[in-house]
Amino acid sequence: MAQLTMIEAIQNAHDLAMERDDRVVVYGEDVGYFGGVFRCTAGLQQKYGTSRCFDAPINESGLIGTGIGMAAYGLRPVVEIQFADYMYPAYDQIVSEAARLRHRSAGDFTCPIVIRMPTGGGIYGGQTHSQSPEALFTHVAGLKVVVPSNPQDAKGLLCAAIEDPDPVIILEPKRLYNGPFDGHHDRPVVPWKKHELGEVNDAYYTTEIGKAAIRREGQDVTVLAYGTMVHVALTAAQETGVDAEVIDLRSLIPLDLETIEVSVKKTGRCVVLHEATKTSGFGAELSAQVQEACFYHLEAPIIRVTGWDTPYPHAQEWDYFPGPARVGAALKSVMKEH
Amino acid sequence: MAQLTMIEAIQNAHDLAMERDDRVVVYGEDVGYFGGVFRCTAGLQQKYGTSRCFDAPINESGLIGTGIGMAAYGLRPVVEIQFADYMYPAYDQIVSEAARLRHRSAGDFTCPIVIRMPTGGGIYGGQTHSQSPEALFTHVAGLKVVVPSNPQDAKGLLCAAIEDPDPVIILEPKRLYNGPFDGHHDRPVVPWKKHELGEVNDAYYTTEIGKAAIRREGQDVTVLAYGTMVHVALTAAQETGVDAEVIDLRSLIPLDLETIEVSVKKTGRCVVLHEATKTSGFGAELSAQVQEACFYHLEAPIIRVTGWDTPYPHAQEWDYFPGPARVGAALKSVMKEH
């Protein structure tokens, strides 16, 4: 066991996966010699050589396009997109190719690629270093989509993704890289060192893709969250005193509807959180599914607390971010409904 | 007044818009000399010359990228993407650039571009000629998204889009180009000639973007639909005898929530339809919004009837398409709930 940051946990997962399986290759922009702008691949090139971990041209479409070719050959490419905001040039290769290769060839070819990308705001990154595009992946049949909220899961989900026979998108909330950020941006940073989920097993392990984790049990309202919003939710529950059950989805596709359903049927209330823009965000899907599965148990409307339908602003970042005040208000308001 | 097909109505809208405003330029793959693979731009090059209507290289990103430059210059580019399935290479330019130009420059630069694309299945087009990617646009702040269901609206919405100061995506259900297809693929094609919405005013006119149309008034259940599914809904209502109120959304962003809300509060029931894959489809957003706005009026869960979460298959097209049988069953089932 070691206390790791999320960055260290991700680096460690790469390392162990490369060690046990020489089909694993890691590449991306600044990923090789330098070890990535967030250092998630630090030391890998030195350890495994330039043909297992290398710098790539700045061409996201080419990153994924070549990765698909490698995966079809039989390798296990792990590709880093420097920021999720820069995945759009690769979107065609992801949607039209990686996601559909198994289906369109009836399993003749497959595409076990892992695509990692830092996501979310909170670092004054403005509209091109802050986005949360998960809903653009959850709409695409054939992709799995996971979002870790802590070092333990970051390692286990990455290892599971590399083993997975299908393409997996990992959205890594960059604001969590160094600590369990709860939205109180004006308070000192809490490091992972002090957090139980920063305690990471040294050995190789996987975290099952498709299983949610209940981070806080509660009776009054179910909160569905992932990534950074898990920590915001926990803080908001504590601050408001609302006895919320906080579910960390971890995997958006496949979704652990069972865990969600049990919880909402128990609490009768549901609040859905994400940082992405509201309209057609993944929160809409969660709201729709909860409503379909638990209609007769709902005592209040399902509320979504999300980023606004605007580009992520630079100076007004904290007016955009759905922080503990907004989440707390939602918890209280949903409790007031009869 | 003339009886036009949807193709003719779209061609006519281009023609009138180009005639009254020489900032309007039209281009795309096979759009110039040949007039488009669906003939929606037939005759325009002959009438307005090669610098107003021209063939373009097969590069969707370049189509939109150059269009953004033209729009920023002050022109009114209308770009055809040959099939909506081929818009992905252009997705970065649409999302990162067209959608955000006004906001990021605080109005210093704007992007009045119109992007047309045939959408939907029903022509044995398989997974790359059948997609309905509207939800990938509705999630993006800064875009307007419209889907005409008939020649009258196709003309009016295109003219309105060209006048609009912001980027507008027009998804044209290709299965409606030649007639009001209702999902009964095994029956003879009904032409627009026999349909009142095929009667198109000769003059230039616009249809307001953001206003839904009630295609059938009813008391029992509100059906939210757009494009081809409007006709499927009308047929399913007739076949089942369920007194459905069928709302043709026409515009997804902005959404006419007012019309929806009034209707659902009246009927207490709601069925949402689309052809796109279910998860994170626009139906999820509709379901979430209806639930938020009408929770205390709902007598039954909101049901979604959509395409399955698989690629659009070739041979099993009609097993995939949410036709009148599935919609009818949903209408009846939602009426059975207490």
Next chain:
Amino acid sequence: MSNSVPLTLHVPEPGCRPGDTPDFSGFEVPVAGETRRPDPLTAPEDIRDLAFSIVRVLDDDGEAKGPWAGTFEKEALLDGLRHMMTLRTFDDRMLRAQRQGKTSFYMQHLGEEAVACAFRLALRDGDMHFPTYRQAGLLIAGGYPLTTMMNQIYSNAADPIKGRQMPIFYSAKDHGFFSLSGNLGTQFVQAVGWGMASAISGDTKIAAAWIGDGSTAETDFHSAMVFASTYKAPVILNIVNNQWAISTFQGIARGNATTFAARGHGFGIPAIRVDGNDYLAVHAVARWAAERARSGHGSTLIEHVTYRSGGHSTSDDPSAYRAKEEGHSWPLGDPIERLKAHLISIDAWSDDRHKQAEAEIQDEVRFAQKEAEANGTLISGPAPSPRDMFEDVYAEMPPHLRAQRQEAGF
């Protein structure tokens, strides 16, 4: 600079449209045998001239000429002729099947048969092609069963991809034929990745990427060039310039460049043009490029100069945008006729044997068709189950898909 002359938009136009008389006089046809054949390991900057010539082996009399000749045994050439004839016959019958409503769509190879057929024989089993929809010759020359191809075209119960894709979107891993995509260009860079993977693995296999003239404009073309150049990937990058992209002539994608092959120069990738209607030339150039790739010298860009004699697909009517006679004026002739003339000139073939072969191939294709139709066509007979639709979205079906399949009632 006093020039304030109003600018105008330059829009390239083809030499001829319906009603015009075709004129290929501007199209320079090098004399067969005249283009040099440098050592395949020559540095790219020393062979830039190859991008502005056209490698041709067969002259107008069917004689094989020059340094690119002689890569083939006679027996192999007879096979080659048969492959091309089979492909043409196959096309013809499938076109008809489509018109008879037995399937939804078809695309033919008329006039371009030499390109894929000759290329295939220069590569080895185990190498991987990333083809476009116009390289079924790779399958036929590689011995893939005609019946299986037809099963796919009919989306019938024996279709190896279970009716999921449109006709001709084959997938045949064991035959080195990557699953076809409807999205133009995407596979071009995937081939580079496959080649990189072979190099990463210390393997000896190489990849072949395929793209049309029109599709070189796609952004994935650039991605492929960049990655191939940087990592010296063992991949042959093939552009099939058949002069048209649906209704759009090649000048719209080529722009102001002299040739498509020249695109390679900006990447330090050797580029070469070849007479795509000359079976011998295509094969020789393919072998040359394969040797380069296998010896660790990286990629080669090949522009196959040919002509799409038919419509783009069964949905297309070319008479709306090009002169009907254009195909007949095409200066590089017909690939089958040219190889046939060569074989006759070397006394390996005769008109009679040709006719006989035609009849045999007709029978063979007709037989395959019968066999395939016994498995059903798109509109009748056995078909893949709708249940299948939900399979292979993932290796293991997740709960939401299981629920949907149940809801669908299959």
Next chain:
Amino acid sequence: MSNSVPLTLHVPEPGCRPGDTPDFSGFEVPVAGETRRPDPLTAPEDIRDLAFSIVRVLDDDGEAKGPWAGTFEKEALLDGLRHMMTLRTFDDRMLRAQRQGKTSFYMQHLGEEAVACAFRLALRDGDMHFPTYRQAGLLIAGGYPLTTMMNQIYSNAADPIKGRQMPIFYSAKDHGFFSLSGNLGTQFVQAVGWGMASAISGDTKIAAAWIGDGSTAETDFHSAMVFASTYKAPVILNIVNNQWAISTFQGIARGNATTFAARGHGFGIPAIRVDGNDYLAVHAVARWAAERARSGHGSTLIEHVTYRSGGHSTSDDPSAYRAKEEGHSWPLGDPIERLKAHLISIDAWSDDRHKQAEAEIQDEVRFAQKEAEANGTLISGPAPSPRDMFEDVYAEMPPHLRAQRQEAGF
């Protein structure tokens, strides 16, 4: 072909990494004045050599040499020197402001000042630049107020773009400076569209596109080349090759090509390399390309050869990936020193006047900074209202945004 040797992946490496001694001996520096200056309307295929040389005017002694010299009046050159000095001082103060926490981020131009400053003066008011984040010289040379630039950097109450974008993402339509995007490469093809629009409209304006060496790998680079080539768009396509893309040396994007400029050849676009640290050379080449564009001869690709002496941004520490001394060994020197030496050599300038100018510029920049800080910084003082966030998503605010703004309570 008997070669079944296992393949290996080729991964390009820079000549030097931390700990190594920099070695630019492989980098050929042509003698100043020796590269020919063909007529700007020469056909692209007749000037391919220009992509493999480097146009240089100033020699090591500060003398202006050869056919590209003489495009400038003395007065204009003094302005040019001042622009570069101002930019460097501006960078220096804003770097410090960032370190003081007054804003979140900054990117400097150290060593590359000549490129944008000299280029700007070759274009006219009304022309439009589509810059990257490293062309603030366009604004300074164009007379855009320093205070306004700082207002943007501080995201303060007077920021013309209302705090919406990260520092240095300026937008200044009236100064021919297109709104900056954080997405690399996207603007390169937009510039082509802007130029096409000018041609469509019968206008006389031209566009200038800008991209970094690393970003030429992006797919939008290809789109720009394709559309510029096809429609002969009046646009100058600038590649600023400053040798690095964050931690990645230019060889990863360039691959096996000899130069980035050579990328033009595959499109029939004339390509030329210029010493980016030579103010006179950049200006001369820019004028040459502008003349081409204005006279309807279409695009030119310019590779500005320079060196990024500073870190990539305030988030970057280059000592982790390149030798500290590399910048000092860079053979093309410092653009300010070189122009200064030239002006002294022609008796238009002196060390004293230089020092005096430095002091004046310091004052000017400091004064602007004070003025800007009176409007607030990112962390204190007046700021744009959060209400603003909801504006300009659309020209007219749709109901759902009105509702959200209300919910936000602004």
